[in-house]
Amino acid sequence: MQRHVIVIRPDAPAKPAPGAACNGCGVCCLAEPCPAAMLLTLRRRGACRLLEWSDAQRRYRCGLLTGARRPGGPAIWARWLQRRASRWIAAGSGCDAHLEVEAAAPG
Numbered sequence: 001m002q003r004h005v006i007v008i009r010p011d012a013p014a015k016p017a018p019g020a021a022c023n024g025c026g027v028c029c030l031a032e033p034c035p036a037a038m039l040l041t042l043r044r045r046g047a048c049r050l051l052e053w054s055d056a057q058r059r060y061r062c063g064l065l066t067g068a069r070r071p072g073g074p075a076i077w078a079r080w081l082q083r084r085a086s087r088w089i090a091a092g093s094g095c096d097a098h099l100e101v102e103a104a105a106p107g
Contacts (some may be wrong), residue, residue: 005089006030011058015101019094024059025052028097036088
């Protein structure tokens with residue numbers, strides 16, 4: 001089993017079980033960008049640059065879905081992308097991150 005360290009906000013919700021509803025834990029996007037983000041950010045490893053934290057909701061959100069992290073270009077392109085991003089990342093389909101999460105050792 002390969003180990004990978006990601007930094008998660010301590011007030012983020014715990015990762016749900018695979019198949020359970022997404023709760024904004026951020027584990028999947030902090031581990032690696034999705035294919036849509038890879039295409040837009042040209043980054044294949046590390047935390048997704050489109051991921052954002054919502055203080056009001058106390059959860060992570062996809063910047064493509066919120067519209068806060070739109071790529072440059074015409075507004076019509078950004079709206080088209082936002083509508084499709086939900087489908088591309090399978091929003092609403094349940095957690096598909098088959099990752100085990102461990103808390104860091106104190107110290």
